[in-house]
Amino acid sequence: MDSTTTTPKPETLPAPSTAYRWTVLIFVSLAMFGNYYFYDALSPLADILQKQLGFSDQNIGLLNSFYSIAPIATVLIGGVIIDRIGTRKATLLFGTICLAGTILTASTPRFGVMASGRFIFGMGAESLIVSVTTALAKWFRGKELSFAFGINLVIARFGTLLAQSSPSWAGSAYKSWHTPWMIGVGFVTLCVIGPLLYWILEVRAERHYHLGHAGETDKVVAGDILKFGRSYWYLVGLCVVFYSAIFPFETFAVKFFQHQQRMPLADAGLLLSILTACTMVGTPLFGLLADRVGKRALLMIFGSALLIPVFSIMGYAHSNLLVHVRLPWPWSTQFVAPIHLVASMAMMGVAFSLVPAVIWPSVAYIVEQKTLGTALGLMTMVQNVGMASFNYFLGLANDTAHAGETNPAGYLPMLKILTGLASLGVVFAILLRRRETGPGGHGLETITTRSPG
Numbered sequence: 011m012d013s014t015t016t017t018p019k020p021e022t023l024p025a026p027s028t029a030y031r032w033t034v035l036i037f038v039s040l041a042m043f044g045n046y047y048f049y050d051a052l053s054p055l056a057d058i059l060q061k062q063l064g065f066s067d068q069n070i071g072l073l074n075s076f077y078s079i080a081p082i083a084t085v086l087i088g089g090v091i092i093d094r095i096g097t098r099k100a101t102l103l104f105g106t107i108c109l110a111g112t113i114l115t116a117s118t119p120r121f122g123v124m125a126s127g128r129f130i131f132g133m134g135a136e137s138l139i140v141s142v143t144t145a146l147a148k149w150f151r152g153k154e155l156s157f158a159f160g161i162n163l164v165i166a167r168f169g170t171l172l173a174q175s176s177p178s179w180a181g182s183a184y185k186s187w188h189t190p191w192m193i194g195v196g197f198v199t200l201c202v203i204g205p206l207l208y209w210i211l212e213v214r215a216e217r218h219y220h221l222g223h224a225g226e227t228d229k230v231v232a233g234d235i236l237k238f239g240r241s242y243w244y245l246v247g248l249c250v251v252f253y254s255a256i257f258p259f260e261t262f263a264v265k266f267f268q269h270q271q272r273m274p275l276a277d278a279g280l281l282l283s284i285l286t287a288c289t290m291v292g293t294p295l296f297g298l299l300a301d302r303v304g305k306r307a308l309l310m311i312f313g314s315a316l317l318i319p320v321f322s323i324m325g326y327a328h329s330n331l332l333v334h335v336r337l338p339w340p341w342s343t344q345f346v347a348p349i350h351l352v353a354s355m356a357m358m359g360v361a362f363s364l365v366p367a368v369i370w371p372s373v374a375y376i377v378e379q380k381t382l383g384t385a386l387g388l389m390t391m392v393q394n395v396g397m398a399s400f401n402y403f404l405g406l407a408n409d410t411a412h413a414g415e416t417n418p419a420g421y422l423p424m425l426k427i428l429t430g431l432a433s434l435g436v437v438f439a440i441l442l443r444r445r446e447t448g449p450g451g452h453g454l455e456t457i458t459t460r461s462p463g
Contacts, residue, residue, distance in 0.1 A: 026215055031149050034211050035158055038142045039165040040204030041105050044197045045135045046169035048112050049077065051194040054177050054279045055187065056265040062187045063119050067262065067413065071405025074261050076125045078398035080132030082391050088137035097145040098209045104141055105201035107134030112198045116191035136394075138201065145208065160294040167290050169197065171339075174264070174283040177276040179341040184275060235388060241376045241445050241452060245369060246389050248310060248438035250396035252365050255317055255431040256358070258400040260285075262408065262424065267351070270324075270418040277345035280337060281355060287337060288359020289366075296367035306368045306375075306454040307443035313364035314435035320354045320361070321432065325425040365435075376452040403427065 026034075052073055059065040081088075092100040111131030115124050142162065150158040176183070176190065183189040260282065267278035300306050327350040335352060337343035370386070377385040404424045407413075413420030446454045 026149070030211070030215065034149050034208060034215075035146065035161060036165075037204045037207040037211065038101065038145055039162045040200040040207075041101065041138060041202075042142055042162060042166035043169040044200035044204070045108060045138055046166045047173045047197040048108075048115075048131065048194040049074075049135065050170045050173040050260070051176070051190060053174060053260055053262070053264045053282065054184070054275060055190050056262060057268055057275070058184060058187050058190075060265070063121075065121060067405035067408035068402065069121050069405070070265075071258065071261060071401040071403075073125055073128050074258070075398040075401040076129040077132035077135070078394040078401065080129050081136035081394045082398075084133050084137050088140050091137070092141050092144055097141055097148065098205070098212055100141040101138065101145060102202065102205040102209060104134045104138035105205045107131075108138060108201040109195070109198050110134075112191075112195045116188065116195050119187065134201075136390075160297070163293065164290050167286055171283050171286040171290070172197075174286060175276075175279050175337075175339065175341075175343065177279045178343060178345075181276055235384065237381055238377060238385065239450070241442060241450070241454070242373070242385060244438050244442040244445060245372060245376070246392055248314065248365075248435050248442065249369055249389055249393050251431045251434040251438065252314060252317075252369075253393050254396040254400040255321075255428050255435070256362055257397050258404050259321075259424075259428055261401055262404060262421075266324075266421050266424075267347075269413070269415045270421060271348060271351065273347065277347060280335070280343055280345045281347050281351060283337065284335075284352065284355040285359045285362060288356060289363045292360060292363025293367045296364045297371070300368045300371070302458055304454070304456050304458045306372050307439060307446050308455065309368050310365055310372075311436060311439040311443060313361045313368070314432060314439050316357055316361040316364075317432035317435065318429060320358050321425040321428040323350050323354045325422050372454055375454055375457065400427070400431070 052070070056070045059070060060067075088104075091103075095103070108131055111127050111129070111134060113127070114130060115127030117127070118124065143159070146158050146162060173194070176193065180190070180193060183193055263282045264275070264278045267273045267281055268275060271278075273281065296309070300309055329348045329350045331349045332346050333349045333352055334344065334346055373385050373389065374382055404427060407423040407427060408420060411417075411420035411423050413424070443455070446452065
């Protein structure tokens with residue numbers, strides 16, 4: 011009698027259960043949660059870094075600039091590393107780099123060392139996002155994939171929300187510059203714990219289930235760049251100026267609210283968190299809207315235009331009408347703020363929900379599938395160039411104008427720069443719509459879920 015056993019072929023194994031796949035999603039999303047938390051931990055800490063360590067606004071801006079500089083190089087090699095060693099090892103590797111960078115950031119009050127830590131963190135963080143995206147494409151398919159990406163993003167942005175509002179639930183930590191960073195290090199341990207748990211689940215699943223293939227990573231191939239038309243470059247232009255208006259503003263937002271409106275630190279952080287709360291709800295809804303009605307360039311015009319009055323309202327409007335706001339989070343979230351600032355953050359939240367929900371999927375409509383990785387990788391790289399530049403330039407503008415508690419008007423040049431970026435976004439979106447409604451269009455305005463094929 012033959013006692014040998016045959017190993018079943020992978021294609022004959024059953025697919026993982028729904029519960030198993032969503033457990034994987036939660037574990038890889040934990041890494042994104044920790045990643046997002048530490049990036050956004052800087053904004054509520056900015057005023058303390060200035061007062062206790064003597065950092066200038068240029069220094070504070072550079073802490074996020076160094077984060078954005080790192081992916082400019084990493085995007086060229088991160089996808090290759092993922093393809094070479096696989097998603098499990100890559101996710102754990104990049105998560106470990108994130109943790110090392112955060113420990114270095116929190117280890118010393120010296121600016122050079124802290125900036126080096128942010129650079130190392132950025133090297134790991136952006137590649138971690140790519141590897142998590144690749145892993146999700148392996149575990150989810152078809153219409154379920156978009157929903158999985160949406161849930162992953164909601165969990166990640168909850169890390170942002172928790173960081174921005176941290177003075178309201180960890181107020182005593184903000185007596186020192188060091189303690190908030192160490193809280194961030196604690197959350198970034200999830201960038202290692204999550205991938206370890208994902209590794210265990212996937213190794214077990216490979217023995218019992220049939221898994222899909224990992225998704226394609228975003229790699230820049232120089233030869234593909236020459237194939238992109240004007241619609242793609244209009245999208246890149248919009249992406250750069252739009253994200254350069256949002257993220258560098260967030261770097262200085264809490265400090266700006268503290269100085270211009272004399273808001274307590276906890277209230278200023280909660281005010282900023284309105285922006286993130288809006289995106290957690292609005293981004294998937296606007297994505298569904300674009301799929302239903304098309305008109306993607308028109309939606310991007312609206313979203314970009316919505317930013318223009320936001321920064322003007324912040325700089326020039328004054329209101330004695332205070333509103334009491336309570337956010338639906340499980341910690342103390344009631345705060346008081348001028349109504350014009352609450353309205354401004356809500357408007358920015360709508361804009362930051364709408365444009366990202368449309369701009370990234372639009373790339374797939376205007377480039378060939380075989381060049382999609384290059385298109386997305388290049389757009390991410392140029393986006394980070396813009397964010398790195400304007401984090402520094404806004405800090406320089408604040409320092410040049412002597413912005414601070416005693417001179418809140420010194421923040422006006424920063425707000426004017428941001429208004430200019432928002433205006434450029436509208437220009438790029440209008441150019442895109444003109445192109446897409448003409449004979450060279452790719453269907454951005456017409457393709458919907460009801461379209462044939």
